[in-house]
Amino acid sequence: MKAYNPHEIEPRLQLRWEEDGLYAVDEHSDKPRRYVLEMFPYPSGDIHMGHVSNYTYGDVVARYSRMRGFNVLHPMGWDAFGLPAENAAIKHHSHPAKWTYENIDTQRASFKRMGFSYDWDRTVVACDPEYYRWGQWIFLELWKRGLVERRNSPVNWCPECATVLANEQVIEGRCWRCHSEVQKQDLTQWYYKITDYAEELLADLDQLTGWPENVKQQQANWIGKSEGANVDFELLSAEGEPTGESITVFTTRADTLFGCSFFVLAPEYAGLHELVAGTEHEAEVMALVEAASKVSAVERAQGDHEKHGAFTGRYVANPVNGEKVPVWVADYVVADYGTGAVMAVPCGDQRDFEFARKYGLPIIPIILGDDDPLFPQLKDEQGRVVTEVDWPEAYAAEGTLVQSGPYTGMVGGKHSPGEAAIVEALEKAGKGKRATEYRLRDWLISRQRYWGNPIPAIHCPACGVVPVPEEDLPVRLPEDIDLAAGETLATHAGFVDTVCPQCGGPAKRETDTMDTFTCSSWYYMRYTDPHNVHAPFDSARANAWMPVDQYIGGIEHAILHLLYSRFFTKVLRDAGMLDFDEPFANLLCQGMVLDANGEVMSKSKGNVVSPEEMIAEYGADAVRAAMLFMGPPDKEKLWNEDGLAGMYKFLNRVWRIVFDLVGKAGDETLFDPEADAAQAHDLAMAMKRERHRVVGKVTEDFERNNFNTALAAIMELTNATAAFLRLRPAEHRMECKTGGPLCREVAEVLVKLLAPIAPHFAEELWQVALEGTGSVHEQPWPEFDPEQAKADEVELAVQLNGKVKAKVTVAADADEDAVKAAAQQAISGALEGKAVRKVIYVPGRLVNVVAG
């Protein structure tokens, strides 16, 4: 028997598999298809343990699926545009492409060294013009469909990255990439109108039964649907006379309109200056506007929310009772949600309450909880309105409406009868309308950076902004650019100067590039048809492969990438290119790989574990298996090398056992010359049962991505096999020597079960120990018979009043009465003097005798 040597086996088999094209997809196969995909990596350098974990999960699913008879698409590519490449280029006076492609080469080599079964012929690289060309094509398609907009509005600007960011890329007021404080600026930028799909993006989460609940929850939160009403408040003149103009607010609590004691505009509210221009209030209001604009996003996100406001001197009329309501401006109103104006009801909203207290505005109680001490006083209309209450905070829950005219006594709250009644009345009076608002904002896709996909648009002094004609795609990034010298697309004359495709006059190219997330929003579609030169992909091919059957990636993309991809899928479906609604049928979000102390691995902490070093010591198969065994894939994993060493020992053990089972272990085999034949027979039978039980268990576990327990079950089969081999007497030893059927069968099962996990190890055993034909990775998955997993006899626990008191062994097919009698016999001592009231029998498990 040769020794297990991963360092010799692994590179040799990797080369062989590649030469044989073992993982190339056959488009013409009539097998059922399965699309297994891991999120493509950013080529930031060499791979880290997080990559090892993510891509190992995917490889196990892909290899298992092939053995189950599927035609598997399992591709790999790179999300290759982005800022780190540009920064590296500036630092080293080179070009981002150089850094990017070098890193891609490094990562590709590492992936190959891990033995991942990709079809390398389908590789997609986002910065390749043959790919980004179609990203531009999709941009034009969205433009045609009215989903591209260029508009001026306050945007998030990262000074460090020198570019604007999408809403989703601002985390607690900071840039998602460099963590700098984000600034608000008014800029004209390009948007994808993802809000047009807000309702469907929310509603279709229900279809995603194969997604983790927390990811769906996060997306639902982010979309943030609120149902309420738009209510018009008529603006009064400075003298208090009706003007005929009105200001609309969005509210989910129209039921509280009688408690509206003031009205608030956001500092950025469009018509604000007009209202105060030339009045005594102008200075104070504009000072507040100025101060609000200086508050950074970080302060907004983390501050103590001290509210500031100023009175505008103007009033509006409350549409339900005509009351004159003062109009304030305050920094707690969000400008780009709803209408940028709110009606303030301090008794029912904590923010309004705090503001009212600070500025001495009235708090009118109009909704009370049933146990509120004010209740007896306010229960019936008293003819007077109480405005002085001594509450510690607002009452935001459901309650009974009081002091609310005809609605007094009704139940108020979100989606309450009171709310419905008031909205209905407002609609009849033409003063309000049902409305739905979403927290989701449009996707700002333009970036002021070089290393991205150029936006295919041209600015013509005569024709305005015009799309680049489809036949002129791609708009290529110029290669002769000196980023280190401060050159940008905007200063690159050869890029900027062009002619207008409409009038032929001189024009300028758009110099912004697209957010890198536009590249990752459709790459999985390109994999189905990666070499297409006429379209981003062929619809028939995409529809045949998609949706992705199993998608695997990090939880950090719960909102960004996954939401954008769902949006793209729906748009391209509406464009007639796809016939499904959702891109990813099943999603596995892997947990982070941390160090042994539960700390995030980072260069600054010096606790980074290098996959290369681990492979160099134990081989890729042991690294893969150790990662899988560490715990459930969606939980955090604490990497420790002892587990890896243990896995290496386990592989060595299986190696010897498999050779031994087929009689090739040589004379060093252990066996007991004095073993008892009957005992050896029992162990052989136990091994046979385990062979069936474990195949069943591993199959079930792989179907549910429970890789850790699958491996534990394989270890159990290994243990049963080792027990048999150790105690076998001479004749069983001969059975192995002559390739006896049971030993041979168990050896094959072990090798096949391990094939998805430790592919090189299994392949070498398949070919050398088992002398199998072809590759183990093309073998069918082992069958199992649940009947053969059953033992003749079972041991049952016997409980007295729920406590285990004894064990009995009975025939598996013994009848219930006999089992119950045997059980009572077994605990007769403890039963003494007690009356048996009830006996519960759970076949195969226990008997519980209830007595007292």
Place this chain on the structure above:
RNA sequence: GCCCGGGUGGCGGAAUGGCAGACGCGUCGGUCUCAAAAACCGAUAUCGAAAGGUGUGUGAGUUCGAAUCUCACCCCGGGCACCA
């Protein structure tokens, strides 16, 4: 504040109404060896000499039976957050 996870030996974890701690790591003891390593065997929740207790964050409840279901509370992690 709102929403979502989670709390089990020395450690990673298993068990989703039926014998808690599978499987592995670690530790201890043994075989082999001049010795060590490797390999192999055995032990390993806890109190107790044993019999027998106790034990899945805390407290209550449902049930013949609860880590698992229900309610309340404590703690840890994640997401969103002045979104009306």
